[in-house]
Amino acid sequence: MLRTFPKGGIHPPENKLTSGRPIRRLPLPKEVYVPVSQHIGIPAEIVVDRKDKVQRGQVIAKSGGFVSSNIHAPVSGTVTKLDKIIDTRGYKKQCIVIRTDPRDPSNLEEANYPLIDEITTEPSEILERISQSGIVGLGGATFPSHVKLHLREGQHLDCLIINGVECEPYLTADHRLMLEKGPEILVGIRILMHALGVPRAIIGIENNKRDAIAIFGELTRGNPDIRVAALQVKYPQGGEKQLVRALLNREVPKNGLPLDVGVVVHNVGTIFAIYQAVQHNRPLTERVVTVTGKRLANPSNFWVRIGTPVADLIAAAGGLPEGTRKIVSGGPMMGKALKSTDVPVTKGTSGILIIPEDEASRGEPAACIRCGECVSVCPMGLEPHLLMNLTEKSMFKRAAAEDILTCIECGSCSYVCPSHRPLLDYIRFGKSITKQLEPKNPAP
């Protein structure tokens, strides 16, 4: 019996169309649109001006506080504008537009950096480098990584968990990265263990990625402090709390963090970024993005510079197919439907999913028949049908008492509802109001 979290969860069709496709490098974009708010927390402050020449990796927007992150030039070129560009929700946000200089050698060099195995950097220096390199949680949450690594007085870590679960259907970015950059990721894990002084690490990978499990099994042989754990395929296992529960049988307390049970969780993409930052001193300027969809001519995994318009990615994957009705940034369970393909790739973009006509529309919602299916699939032990009703009737205090704020917005309830009720839509709204009702200090 494979490990998994015990309560709730679903198993939607996996549709991992691109798991066999090696990561290709996307052609250099002509122009990049780099939003200054690509992470959770305070937006970064712009430190360049129009007509400035920038080098790839140069800081163009400085971290605006502790829970914030630096932003680096993803390409070498000239800043043409400080403009606004729509974000994934369609609202215009501040961004820096850089025109790529195609002749600049730093744009062209995509040499294979040789693996540097030996860790020579001091722990404090490692943390500083992670903080400077603009690394955020690349699994999609985009929480600044250095904040997670900053231990407060009395906090104690005994296990580092590497999230290679990738439970979202369709997405294969982490899977491919694990296959292609295994040794680098392993060094990244050792860097973090060294920096945090953690004695052991576990790499959690779902069992639909047997090749990745095999690779890491091979790499960690004879290395008792780093272990690979195969997990049963179940969504939302990539959620931090679910993953910690599945791997260590520890339950993160309500409103708590994995740190409260002595664990810190990082995505494999983040680990690779940390490896590059520490061993090669290269800040985060690109990431792996899966561009996928059933009708897409050439679904692929790409190395993409931050700020590349989504339209470029779709073009490289064979262009927008006839009858496309929905374009999603991220996976089908938690991704955001885009209003236009002008949206740039940000640090949190894990995939672009093209949904054809016949699958794009939502079902017509009908009355709740109280089948309790949403209750049984909720991984957080909530009652989504009740929370939706309370929100609909503006009973936000009651909703708060029913723990609406612990919802992780995985969407399992909306996925299973036989009456097609927009459960998560209401719960998300209820959360936004409830948060305003009782302002709590967000634990860093």
Next chain:
Amino acid sequence: MTDSILNSVLLLAGLGTLAALILYLVSKRFYVFDDPMIGRVEELLPAANCAGCGSPGCRAFAEKLVKSEDISDLFCPVGGNEVMKLVAEALGKEVVEKDPTVAVVRCQGSCEVRPKTTVYQGPRTCAISALIYSGETDCQYGCLGDGDCVAACKFDAMYMDEATGLPVVITDKCTSCGMCVEACPRDIIEMRPKKKRDLKIYVGCLNEEKGGIAKRACSVACIGCSKCLDVCPKEAIVIENNLAYIDPAYCTLCRKCVPVCPTHSIIETNFPPRKEKNPVADTLAGDQGVKSGSDA
């Protein structure tokens, strides 16, 4: 037979007495003094319980009126100056007279002038759709058209116009309680003074984009060209973030700004039709008469 009748009579009588005793003791023990004045003030209030005053209902507002020393900053928008005067008399306190206001919808982005570029699927309430994305059109400032304001109005003073997809205020019914202002996630609805004969001039747009972008999203968007600013004799117009705003405190309703607006984004209501000399403005004034429906 008689025994059982007697028994039941005695039992019931006993139970009744016991219950009466408990009720009596409880009412003594938990007696709350209630200022009779609160009741009297409450009777003066319109009993709309709309919460437009900021208190949760008329009773709570009456309590506030009775308990506060200075009631000059308290105002019942539904009852208006008349009711407040009566309340002041009853309480022997001072009130400040306020200009009556009315809600106006500052968006003219009907389906015709502001094309929809995407389709939204999900709960049709503005609060939720605003959370999910910037709306079906390319304007992220304009009306979402899901009618949260209409649902919030307790006086049936608003309705959704099927043709334009925009809410319309029925001026006569509007009590300016402000619930629609609160309900709108885009702050499109504004309370503006109901000057004489309900004459109003205001900018029907909130788009802060640069002119070209705003115009592409919506043909009646304010492009911040400042032509209105130039003709205004009273400096009642301010332009900030590519958007004009007419301050009702300074506006003298001279109507000079209306015809110069190249995108027809300035709205005038309840004015008599213009003289023939400016046909463009004339049709515009006519349009507005239709748009604000109730004003006729």
Next chain:
Amino acid sequence: MSDAPIIVSASPHVHSDRTSRKLMYDVVIALVPAFLVSVYVFGIPALITTVTAVAACLIFEYLIQKYLMKVPVTIADGSALITGILLAFNLPAGIPLWMIAVGGLVAIGIAKLSFGGLGYNVFNPAMAGRVFLLVSFPVQMTLWPTALENNTSLVDAITGATPLGMIKEGVQYGQSMSEISASLPSALEMFLGVTGGSLGEMSALALLLGGAYLIIRRVISWHIPVTVLATIAVMTAIFWWLDPEHYANPLIHILSGGAILGAFYMATDLVTSPVTKKGMVVFAVGIGALTVVIRLFGAYPEGISFAILIMNAFVPLINTYFKPRRFGSRIKAKML
């Protein structure tokens, strides 16, 4: 793309292929074996009763929604169809047709639509219809045509008692259990379904078949039916053990009457049962216990329909007190 603009909606962007309608039609499929048995046992009258009940439910739902409530008509969602079939299953074959129509009106009009329609009803509509008929027309409702003897004509209906009715009557006349059981059908007969009783109560085998289908298709969970039957079995076993001459054995109680029909199809009605597994167990224990109490000590020989209706009223309370355990509420950080 220009002619059909892209759709924007909140996540998730995929949906499982389960729909309410599919769930409803799965229930209908599950009822087919029991229906076939009833037609085999009672003949044409069973067919007529079922068709009438279904027609009455559909017609009343249509008329009330269209002309009285003025809401979209939802007769296609399958719920009224199920109510009709279940109502028929709870009636004796050969009951006057107008009574069936009255039952349908009560089920759909009063128990379902007056509460707001599917999803809002507190009581199981079919049960409410049956109980209404039972208390209004006790004679006709307990006129059980004897199985297999008159399945050709309505006119010469020979009537007999149900096993539970025989026991109740026998006990009242002071007969001992061993005397009564001589006239009872055998357990095998009851299991296969050739005894007197309501249409759908006949064959435990057919009902279990359908029930298994529902559980395999995950329309219902096993919690309610298993717990109801277990409770009935345990309670009747205790009484039987205390005084076997006065109380029937648990096997008779499980196989006779509406125990299996009620446990698998009525108590599990999604709308009127609790949402959590814990709540379901509590709900089912209540049904089982009340059923036994009514059967052994009440005026009626059979009590599961009353038990279900009574427990239906407790569902909101059960839902309030038996909540799923919230993730992370177990312990304060288990530190090392």
